[in-house]
Amino acid sequence: MDVKQLRYFIAIAEEGSLSAAAQRVNVAQPSLSQHVISLGRDLGVKLLERSPRGVSLIQSGEVLLSHAREIVTSLETAVESVRQSGAEPMGEVRRSCPKLSDDGQCPPSGPVGHLD
Amino acid sequence: MDVKQLRYFIAIAEEGSLSAAAQRVNVAQPSLSQHVISLGRDLGVKLLERSPRGVSLIQSGEVLLSHAREIVTSLETAVESVRQSGAEPMGEVRRSCPKLSDDGQCPPSGPVGHLD
DNA sequence: TACGATTACGCGCAGCGTAAATATC
DNA sequence: GATATTTACGCTGCGCGTAATCGTA
Numbered sequence: 664m665d666v667k668q669l670r671y672f673i674a675i676a677e678e679g680s681l682s683a684a685a686q687r688v689n690v691a692q693p694s695l696s697q698h699v700i701s702l703g704r705d706l707g708v709k710l711l712e713r714s715p716r717g718v719s720l721i722q723s724g725e726v727l728l729s730h731a732r733e734i735v736t737s738l739e740t741a742v743e744s745v746r747q748s749g750a751e752p753m754g755e756v757r758r759s760c761p762k763l764s765d766d767g768q769c770p771p772s773g774p775v776g777h778l779d
Numbered sequence: 780m781d782v783k784q785l786r787y788f789i790a791i792a793e794e795g796s797l798s799a800a801a802q803r804v805n806v807a808q809p810s811l812s813q814h815v816i817s818l819g820r821d822l823g824v825k826l827l828e829r830s831p832r833g834v835s836l837i838q839s840g841e842v843l844l845s846h847a848r849e850i851v852t853s854l855e856t857a858v859e860s861v862r863q864s865g866a867e868p869m870g871e872v873r874r875s876c877p878k879l880s881d882d883g884q885c886p887p888s889g890p891v892g893h894l895d
Numbered sequence: 896t897a898c899g900a901t902t903a904c905g906c907g908c909a910g911c912g913t914a915a916a917t918a919t920c
Numbered sequence: 921g922a923t924a925t926t927t928a929c930g931c932t933g934c935g936c937g938t939a940a941t942c943g944t945a
Binding site for chain 4: 694698
């Protein structure tokens with residue numbers, strides 16, 4: 664069970680259609696189809712019903728949806744607070760520059776804040 | 780960012796050692812090393828310090844740890860409720876939430892099955 | 896015919912394990 | 921030398937996209 668699947672599922676639930684959700688999350692429909700099948704199999708429940716026009720959530724799907732939203736939100740909150748807690752940013756800061764110096768180097772950089 | 784990485788990170792934090800954590804989660808040490816490096820890179824933050832005897836969390840790591848525990852718990856709860864939502868009566872229920880909104884309220888709840 | 900989901904199939908990459916290297920005691 | 925992490929490297933499986941197939945109106 665993966666957060667990516669939860670994101671996909673939220674998109675499907677909100678769009679009511681695999682095709683629309685696929686566009687929204689930039690993934691091909693077959694991939695989403697596979698994910699939702701796999702998700703249902705992992706949970707041992709049927710999550711949604713196939714309608715001639717798209718899909719619609721059934722009870723278990725609604726339950727999953729609310730939890731999924733909560734979890735995804737928690738995750739985003741977590742990332743945000745960890746980033747802001749960073750007294751010690753790490754890694755090299757790579758930057759591009761619009762114009763190289765004559766010696767082919769980037770001009771010296773000024774003070775840099777955190778990356779968004 | 781993946782839940783698996785959060786589980787791994789929790790194990791590392793609690794064991795204080797990559798080797799011990801690796802045994803606990805049944806993964807080779809190098810794999811965990813890669814994961815924690817990747818996690819730190821994704822977050823743009825240094826999470827722990829290498830000691831000659833294992834590793835120890837620094838501030839950002841502690842922040843991540845608490846969030847990670849919360850998220851993993853939420854995920855397990857979610858799986859449980861979805862599984863049990865199969866044939867259970869449903870309706871609005873009060874629920875606890877791992878994190879209050881800024882105004883001190885629980886985030887809005889959706890329809891759910893019963894909680895044990 | 897048109898729209899949407901599923902099945903089939905091939906490819907690339909992420910994650911894993913083994914093994915070798917590095918570091919600290 | 922012992923313990924613990926990191927680097928190197930090959931392999932397998934998962935996730936994705938394309939294309940073909942099925943279902944319904």
